[in-house]
Each structure stands twice: as structure tokens, then as C-alpha cells.
Amino acid sequence: MSTPILQVKNLGMRFGGIKALDDLDLDVNSGEIVALIGPNGAGKTTFFNCVTGIYNPTQGDVVLTPPGTPAIRLNGLKPNQVAEKGMARTFQNIRLFQKMTVLENVMIGRHCRTNSFILGAILRNTATRQEEQETIHKSYKILQKMGLEKHANDLASNLSYGAQRRLEIGRALATEPFLLLLDEPAAGMNPQETQELIKLINLLQREGQSILLIEHDMKLVMELSHRIFVMDYGRRIAMGTPEEIRNNPVVIKAYLGESADA
Amino acid sequence: MISLKESKRSALVSLWFMFLTFPIMVIKVDAIEKTIIWRWENMFYVGFGSFILSIFGRIFFERQKNRREKQLSEKIQQHNLIQILLREPKYLYPLAAAFFLFALTFPHLFSTYQINVMTTALMYVVLGLGLNIVVGVAGLLDLGYVAFYAVGAYSYALLNFHFGMTFWMVLPLGALLAALFGVLLGFPVLRLRGDYLAIVTLAFGEIIRLVMENWNAFSQGPSGISNIPRPGLLGFDLTLNQAITYLYYLMIVMVLITIFVVNRLQNSRLGRAWIALREDEIACQAMGIDKTKTKLTAFALGATWAGLVGVIFAAKTTFINPASFTFLESAIILAIVVLGGMGSILGVILGAIILILLPEYLRALSDYRMLAFGAIMVSMMVFRPQGLISNVRRHYQYRPQKGEQE
Known part of the structure; x- marks a missing residue:
């Protein structure tokens, strides 16, 4: 369970003067479901695009370790090469043929x-x-x-x-893929469809599929993930088990804003 | 079929038209005699004509509405007559056999002129199928396709002129050279899509033509190359008529080979990758398809057919000059693909035959020929924007493998 298959270190992405990602660290272990959450515009999808080769990150390393083979640095590889190495993704806005x-x-x-x-x-x-x-x-x-x-x-x-x-x-x-990246798989789904999705992801996990997902549906995130990373303004603000994240004041602040009397 | 209410409406329409056209159709001022001529009979024609047109229009729209409702209730949207014919081997094979027989006996039934026209149409069938790979399947708008056609034609003309190479030697060489030029064009346009790609390919086509026109030492410039030999048949001496018939059969074989190959390509791993590239480039790459390789093969395999037909074209006309390879040619081939139905093999064949034969047989209308041609094109695009025959995706059958219970 504890062998890391994806390690992201100091990842940074700049678009001109805008820092979309800043010094981001993240890792996924084999067989694990990891969730990446954060308010809109926090840079979650940019992170996915950097990891899967659609963008070329301006700083940091993305290292993939397929089971039983040496680690590969993914920076600068094309999306199709990343897919070939064993990391596949879905898209936030459906991109089917x-x-x-x-x-x-x-x-x-x-x-x-x-x-x-x-x-x-x-x-x-x-x-x-x-x-x-x-x-x-x-x-x-x-x-x-x-x-x-x-x-x-x-x-x-x-x-x-x-x-x-x-x-x-x-x-x-x-x-x-040995690592599946899901970009908001439950977006726009009704509760019943979300339930079916949770069942499906659970099934995949039981088969040993490692999954990294971005999601806004907290019910799904809390129910499925082993660990959660929280981002805001392109930075990582928290990391931990669902229980830890639920009670983390920094996360609550990022989502709900600071209360006036605090 | 048409109710009283509908005909009343049509009558009103015709009355309105009679009123509208009254000043120009009925009243005529004779300036010399200073009298007014009342042409009442014109009013009758306008009224009658507009009434009939209006009735027909109503019947047409009524039928269309009925058909749409029927389709919705029976869910037969995809199964129109042609597609049923294509899917059922029971209908398809006899139909194909009949066409084939007709194609075989054609030279014996019609005059040399007709054979010549048909050979040209068949050449455009192959050109259309080639461009269909690039535009219809891979979705890369190529406006300079004629460049590869020119490459094929000039490779035969020049290789024959300088080295005396025969038709059969140059045929594969011309195809290969065209494919090479396809890759050459493909490299700089890898990053381009849509409008930008169209502009660059258009320029590429013009560059090839202009080089041929101005590089006198190489291509003999605008005066072209003449006395290109017709294809030989095992050393026999053919009369002109025989040579024309021979070329016709050659083209029939070419068309058959093209259909066979293009069909197999479309339904292969590579063909699916082309379609995926057309549908969504980013998703296509994210699913592990090498964009560079896929695009270049599309350009190269599309160009190959133009090269082949180019060689045959040079052999058929025995004379080529740059005037045969203008942008208009590219436009016609593109029109064949769009009119026939992007990505549909049968559609492209039909499109080529209609687009090439129609202007030929519309000669009876002499001066209005191009006008009629244009009108047909416009109405086609209004009423069937998806082309004559739209492409249907293949249905794959799942067969459980041995040792599985299902």
C-alpha cells in the first residue's frame, strides 16, 4: 500500500505573470484513492494538465513509478507518451468522440x-x-x-x-493505466448517478486501481478517499485523512471565508 | 392531401403576389405614343404561377413535417432507404453486381466521347476518395490537394521525358513521390487546425503550381510537356479508340483498389485514430494516440491517391501544363467530398460522378450550364448539408471467446 507511484515535487506553472501553481507537492501510493479538492479556480485542473503533459510545468518534477520498473520523470513528455507510461485521465468537460x-x-x-x-x-x-x-x-x-x-x-x-x-x-x-486521473467525475450528476459512480470507483479500487480524483461533491470525496489534498490559489494548504480535513480550520476558512468575529 | 384551408391560403398568397407585381408586370407606359398598355394576361400568369408554387411548397413542408413525426415515433432516424440497402447483403450484392456489369459493358454501349467523360469521372472518384481520408476522416481541411495531383502528373511527364521511363514504372514512383510531398506538407502544419490549416495548404498548392509555371529549365514552364505516351499493354500497339477503352478499364481497376484499401483503412486501428483526431484532438492525445504520426499518415495516404491519378492523367491527356492544376481543381475535389458526404465512401463516389458528369450533360443548356450547376449545388447544401449519403459507423459484433460462459 505504501509504495509511491506518483510523486510531484515543487510543481509550479506560470502563465505570464500569473502563478497558477506554486510549489505544489503531492504523492499517490499504489492502490490508494487520493482526492484533490479546493475552491473554484484553485488550480486543480491546471495541476492535472501539468501532470498529464498537456501543459509543460515551468518548475518542479513529476515522477511516475510504474510497478516493477524504474521511476520516470514526466516533465516535457507529450500527453500520448504519458498515457503510454500508464497514467490515463478523464476531462472535466466531457471530451468523448x-x-x-x-x-x-x-x-x-x-x-x-x-x-x-x-x-x-x-x-x-x-x-x-x-x-x-x-x-x-x-x-x-x-x-x-x-x-x-x-x-x-x-x-x-x-x-x-x-x-x-x-x-x-x-x-x-x-x-x-496503473494510475487513473478523474477530473470532477460527478459534476452535473444527479444523486442516483453519483451513487452509481461511487459504487464503480469502489469496485475499481478493490481491483487494485490507484485513483487520483478532483471533485467538488464532498459526500463522494469523504466516502471514497484515503487521503485528501486541499489547494487554494495554486498552493497546497492541507493534507490528511478525510477526518483530519473535515476539522481543519484552514480548509474551512478557504471554503467558507473567515467569519467576521474571528 | 391539401385541405380547403391550405388552398385558401395559397389563393391569398397568389393575390398578394398579383398586387405586388401589378406595377411592373401589368402596367407598361409607352413613352412614344404616350399611352398606357395594360397587360392583364401577365397578372393571370403571376397569379396562377404563384398559386401553383405555393401549393407545392405547402405539400412539401407538410410531407417533411409528417416524415419527421413518423421518424420520432418509430425511431428510424438512422435507417433510411440507402442505409438499409447498404447493410443488407441481400440487397447490396446484387446491386453491386449490377453496377459492376454496367461498368464492364459501358465501353461497348457508348461512344468514345462518353467513355472519355466517364474515365475522367472515375479519376475524380479516386481523387475524392483520397481527399476523403484527409478531409472527411481525419478532419484536416486541405485546400491544396491538387498539388499532389500535379506531383504525380509531372513525375510521369518528366521521368518519361528525361529517362524514357514507362507508365507502369512511374505509377508506383508517382504515388511514392506524392506521399513524400504529403509528409513534407504535413510537417509544418502539424500544429495548425481549421482555417489556418486551410490557408497553408492553399498556399502549398499554389506554390507547386507557380514553381511549375516559372521554373522553365525544369518543367518547361507554361508551355507544358507534350507527347507523353499512353500506357502500354504488354507491347501491343493500340489504336486511339482501344487506348481510350484500355484507360477506362484501368480506371475501373484503380477505383476498385481504392475502395478496397480506403474501406479497410477506415475500419482499422489507424482509421479510428484519424476519426478520433477529427473529433477531439486533446482527448485523442490524452488517450495515447501520437498526433504527429497520425496526421502525417493521413496526409501521406491521402496524397498517394492523387499521385496515382496524376500519373494516369498525364498518360490520358498526353500533354500537361500548369493550367491543369489550379485552385479550381482542389475546390472541385473538395466539393465532391463535401457534397457526397464526409467520410462516406459511397457518398464520395456518387458525389464525384454527379459533379463531373453533370456539367458535361448540362451542355444542352449551353450558356446557363454553370448557372444550373451552381443552383443544384446551393440547393444540395440547403437541403442536405450532411451530403448525399452520410457516413454510418461500423457496428462491431462482440463474440465471447472460448472458455467463457455467456
């Missing part, structure tokens, strides 16, 4: 674990056919886990909102 079917969306996730190319596609030789069959098979298994197998051949854009969120998680899982 709308005009592809649900199954195909998941199949895209298998892209970096397969390798047929132009000739394979044209000749459709045995190796390619086998790979294709395996892609379909594994993708379908993931859809079953997400409870979406009935919609396998529907267009992604025709799914309900909650189902689209689950499909995003499924697509990320298809890249076989």
Missing part, C-alpha cells in the same frame, strides 16, 4: 496498447485480425464493467449525461 460509437470510443483507448499499422490495415493479416478481435473483446469487457454494453453500437453523443461520464472512465481504463 461524439460521432463514434460507444464501443469505438473505448477501442480508441486500446490504441497505445496495440500496434497494427498501414500495411496491417490493408492486408488484414492474421496478426491484425487477432489484435482487432482482442481490442473488441477487451473493450466490450470494459463496457460491461461500466454497465454500457447495451449501448455498444450507439453513437456516444446519444448517451445520457451520466453514461457519458462513465464512458469517459471506461475509455481511460482501456489504456490499462
